[in-house]
Amino acid sequence: MLPTTEELLIALKGILSQDQVSINQTILEQHSKDESYHTPSLPDIVVFPATTEEVSNILKLASGFKVPVIPFGRGTSLEGHVIPYKKGITIDFSLMNKVLEIREQDFLVKVQPGVTRTQLNKELKKYGLFFSVDPGADATLGGMAATNASGTTSVRYGVMRDQVRDLEVVLADGTVIHTGSLAEKSSSGLHLNGLFVGSEGTLGCFTELTLRVYGIPEYIMAARASFPTVHDAVSAVVSILSAGIPIARVELVDEQSMKQVNLFSDTDYQVKPTLFLEFHGNKAGLKQDVEFMKEIVADCQCEGIEFETDQAALNRLWEARHNLAYAYIHGYPDKKMMTTDVCLPISELAGAIEHAREELNKLGLTGGIVGHVGDGNFHTVLMIDTNNSEEIKKAEEFNESIVLHALERGGTCTGEHGVGVGKQKYQEREHGEALKVMEKIKMALDPENLMNPNKIMKF
Amino acid sequence: MLPTTEELLIALKGILSQDQVSINQTILEQHSKDESYHTPSLPDIVVFPATTEEVSNILKLASGFKVPVIPFGRGTSLEGHVIPYKKGITIDFSLMNKVLEIREQDFLVKVQPGVTRTQLNKELKKYGLFFSVDPGADATLGGMAATNASGTTSVRYGVMRDQVRDLEVVLADGTVIHTGSLAEKSSSGLHLNGLFVGSEGTLGCFTELTLRVYGIPEYIMAARASFPTVHDAVSAVVSILSAGIPIARVELVDEQSMKQVNLFSDTDYQVKPTLFLEFHGNKAGLKQDVEFMKEIVADCQCEGIEFETDQAALNRLWEARHNLAYAYIHGYPDKKMMTTDVCLPISELAGAIEHAREELNKLGLTGGIVGHVGDGNFHTVLMIDTNNSEEIKKAEEFNESIVLHALERGGTCTGEHGVGVGKQKYQEREHGEALKVMEKIKMALDPENLMNPNKIMKF
Numbered sequence: 058m059l060p061t062t063e064e065l066l067i068a069l070k071g072i073l074s075q076d077q078v079s080i081n082q083t084i085l086e087q088h089s090k091d092e093s094y095h096t097p098s099l100p101d102i103v104v105f106p107a108t109t110e111e112v113s114n115i116l117k118l119a120s121g122f123k124v125p126v127i128p129f130g131r132g133t134s135l136e137g138h139v140i141p142y143k144k145g146i147t148i149d150f151s152l153m154n155k156v157l158e159i160r161e162q163d164f165l166v167k168v169q170p171g172v173t174r175t176q177l178n179k180e181l182k183k184y185g186l187f188f189s190v191d192p193g194a195d196a197t198l199g200g201m202a203a204t205n206a207s208g209t210t211s212v213r214y215g216v217m218r219d220q221v222r223d224l225e226v227v228l229a230d231g232t233v234i235h236t237g238s239l240a241e242k243s244s245s246g247l248h249l250n251g252l253f254v255g256s257e258g259t260l261g262c263f264t265e266l267t268l269r270v271y272g273i274p275e276y277i278m279a280a281r282a283s284f285p286t287v288h289d290a291v292s293a294v295v296s297i298l299s300a301g302i303p304i305a306r307v308e309l310v311d312e313q314s315m316k317q318v319n320l321f322s323d324t325d326y327q328v329k330p331t332l333f334l335e336f337h338g339n340k341a342g343l344k345q346d347v348e349f350m351k352e353i354v355a356d357c358q359c360e361g362i363e364f365e366t367d368q369a370a371l372n373r374l375w376e377a378r379h380n381l382a383y384a385y386i387h388g389y390p391d392k393k394m395m396t397t398d399v400c401l402p403i404s405e406l407a408g409a410i411e412h413a414r415e416e417l418n419k420l421g422l423t424g425g426i427v428g429h430v431g432d433g434n435f436h437t438v439l440m441i442d443t444n445n446s447e448e449i450k451k452a453e454e455f456n457e458s459i460v461l462h463a464l465e466r467g468g469t470c471t472g473e474h475g476v477g478v479g480k481q482k483y484q485e486r487e488h489g490e491a492l493k494v495m496e497k498i499k500m501a502l503d504p505e506n507l508m509n510p511n512k513i514m515k516f
Numbered sequence: 517m518l519p520t521t522e523e524l525l526i527a528l529k530g531i532l533s534q535d536q537v538s539i540n541q542t543i544l545e546q547h548s549k550d551e552s553y554h555t556p557s558l559p560d561i562v563v564f565p566a567t568t569e570e571v572s573n574i575l576k577l578a579s580g581f582k583v584p585v586i587p588f589g590r591g592t593s594l595e596g597h598v599i600p601y602k603k604g605i606t607i608d609f610s611l612m613n614k615v616l617e618i619r620e621q622d623f624l625v626k627v628q629p630g631v632t633r634t635q636l637n638k639e640l641k642k643y644g645l646f647f648s649v650d651p652g653a654d655a656t657l658g659g660m661a662a663t664n665a666s667g668t669t670s671v672r673y674g675v676m677r678d679q680v681r682d683l684e685v686v687l688a689d690g691t692v693i694h695t696g697s698l699a700e701k702s703s704s705g706l707h708l709n710g711l712f713v714g715s716e717g718t719l720g721c722f723t724e725l726t727l728r729v730y731g732i733p734e735y736i737m738a739a740r741a742s743f744p745t746v747h748d749a750v751s752a753v754v755s756i757l758s759a760g761i762p763i764a765r766v767e768l769v770d771e772q773s774m775k776q777v778n779l780f781s782d783t784d785y786q787v788k789p790t791l792f793l794e795f796h797g798n799k800a801g802l803k804q805d806v807e808f809m810k811e812i813v814a815d816c817q818c819e820g821i822e823f824e825t826d827q828a829a830l831n832r833l834w835e836a837r838h839n840l841a842y843a844y845i846h847g848y849p850d851k852k853m854m855t856t857d858v859c860l861p862i863s864e865l866a867g868a869i870e871h872a873r874e875e876l877n878k879l880g881l882t883g884g885i886v887g888h889v890g891d892g893n894f895h896t897v898l899m900i901d902t903n904n905s906e907e908i909k910k911a912e913e914f915n916e917s918i919v920l921h922a923l924e925r926g927g928t929c930t931g932e933h934g935v936g937v938g939k940q941k942y943q944e945r946e947h948g949e950a951l952k953v954m955e956k957i958k959m960a961l962d963p964e965n966l967m968n969p970n971k972i973m974k975f
Contacts, residue, residue: 160861160863161758162754162758162861162862162863163861163862163863164757165861204703205701205702205703205707206703207701211701216701218707218710219678228953232949232952233949234947234948234949234950234953235947235948235950236950238926238927238928238946239860239861239925239926239927240859240860240861240892240893240922240926240927240928240931241859241861241862241891241892241893242664242666242670242675242859242891242893242928242931242932243664243859243928243930243931244663244664244665244714244857244928244930244931244932244933244934244935245928245929245930245934245935245939245942245943245946245947246935246943246946246947246950246951246954246972247711247714247715247718247719247954247957247958247972248664248677248710248711248713248714248715249711249950249953249954250710251677251707251709251710251711252706252707252708252710252711254707255703255706255707256706256707259706260706272758272759272760274760275760295621298623299620299621299731300731301731301733301734303797338762338801339801339804339805339808340804341800341801341803341804342797342798342800342801342802342804342805343801344800345798345799345800345801346798346801349798398703400699400700400701400702401698401699402619402621402622402624402698402699402700403621403622403700404619404621404622432700432701433699433700434699434700434701463699466698467697467698467699468697468698468699469697469699469701469702469703469704470704471702471703471704472699472701472702472703473701473703474703475703475704476703476704476705480704483704484704484705487697487704487705488693488694488704488705489693489694490691490692490693491693491694491695491705491708492705493691494687494693494708494961495705495706495708497960497961498706498957498960498961499706500960501956501957501959501960502953502956502957513705513706
């Protein structure tokens, strides 16, 4: 029989200090939702552990009581990942927020899961280093590993999974394991790093992460290039990649979204389908690459290209891009955001974006298209009135149409946001028989189904 | 009760043609060993499937009879991976050797598991593309995925796991799954690609691989730089990496091994600790990088550096390096090769190589040190008389000392060769409680323990 909240509270206060356990209504509400349109739901209790040992004790206790556990970073997920639909204990990692070690020569850093990406980069800057993965939100690194987050730089540096050298994980029964080592590469054992990254809290809680970092490039050059159509912009990216020009970032922002950018970020960029590009390297090499690139974009009907090399202009450009989601949220204060997140082989990208635009028009929905086009990943940002069931229905119809279009062409239903509850309905369609393998692994590691239950898989 | 070989033979001939099933003694012997010193052992039967469906039927049959199954590529593994110590059916993939599809724009290729890396590169060259992973042997791509192979280029392009976008896998019960998609990145489901790569046939047989390929770089420059000591050479690599110079390859070959190279490859390279380096990029960028690198190596006591840019000289250089293992085998025809394969954080590399050299001298063993030093991975190549139990004991003592030294410093017992049977004894030491997680996954996916049993894990 499940314990009452009162019993659970007493037990948790036996292993944690008073102020590490909360049933305060405001705290519960803060942990009932993420940044998506998914319906909130309160946890029974929120705990704030400070050490791996405390996390292990919490999981032992929860496992004894058979109570669900939901790890929580900053609640910036976009598919309901952290919403405790089955109640239970939410573990908030905000007290575990230390950068533990920086190994300059090894390009490695060891952090606690509650460290955010901007916090880490501030620390790394002192060493001439940076951490590459940059989702829109200032998420925690634990959360970013849990969803296999990426962002604008993965075309050059890879996604979150590529950066994780080792995770300390507390399993459902409280056992503490390490999934990797400090070595750059390994063929030892089964590869647990890759499996736990992107597991969305369904296999265990991350309590320490060892991550790959990079030297700040000698020279950075950024550009904004505008095009008559989205199709022309995507063609330009395909041509640049095919020419072997190493892009560090390439973001597509459509006309509608450029309007939001200008409104929110106080810029006066041209309101046209635009590529935001960045190149990292040495000065001589970049100069040659950029000359070549200019020829390529000209062949793709580019209507104007502007370069920036000074740091202030670079920062303004990328802040404008990063704030885009918030620009939409700010622009539609009564609505909530729904974001599509498919990723396709790049040869299918232009067609997929055209299809998305047609569907938007057909359904009469307001939305902008933005994307990490170098990876074949794009988002449609929709602002929807969650009190209007007709509008939700239309938005879901739209999302489904985008997902099916991608899956039919070898793509995935989520390039970087993860499954949570929002993409569960596409898991069987995308993975087929492999979904059963995932379920077997989940049941082997968490037989009582207590770790963030009913996320990714439907049980 | 297990079937007799005769019964198994009859059953297999019911689902395959006559010439796809063999109990010929020569064939059995060819499939009883790999390129290592591990004791050979014959399979009961060797089969040669031509399609995924045939592989699935073989596994269904084997699973019904509860007979072990061992996937086999070209037998170039180095830790006894393909030796059928528990007998059973060896599946030889040599008939499944087609390049199925090349998607130029997507930088993807779909191949059958029996395609070798040189066969693939020959095909890709027509499109201006290449496949980056290059272990010493001309292994099959299925085998390379099974061991998470790497080689000289992983410092720039990553290891085998980084190239695998999707695997078609036949599981122990004959079910066919796909572990990924054609998308460059995905946060959908649990990440099975990473788990199956490096699983050494213990979770299933690969029947199709979709792999990332790269454009042949505009400009390639290679160099040989010799140093008074191995320590100086490693320091130079650490400095080059810290300076952010993007190396495509950096190989260390010690004095002893340079002798073997010259003997076998008919070169007259200086007999000194030597770095073989390669840089990929555009001409202007490389020129700047190379000037900077010259300054760095001069600071590290470099005694001479020679550059090559013409294709013939480049080929000669890398062939000499690739043939090193064969140079040793050729030089000691009565002995067998044992190769250590640790990988450490690069700050620990120079110390580890010094330790290896001291241990070699202390034990009076003959061996050369070579390594992919940009990754922190090095090998000691020992030629041992497998009839001399004293020599085997010494070599194993040496290997153990190298492994423990690496594990104590956050390294791994195998950077690229895999576990097979040779590195099993270090699995608990390296992975601790995580080994139990690996065992649970294995038992969840192969409950009868029929897929390459007693490899990686001891059961």
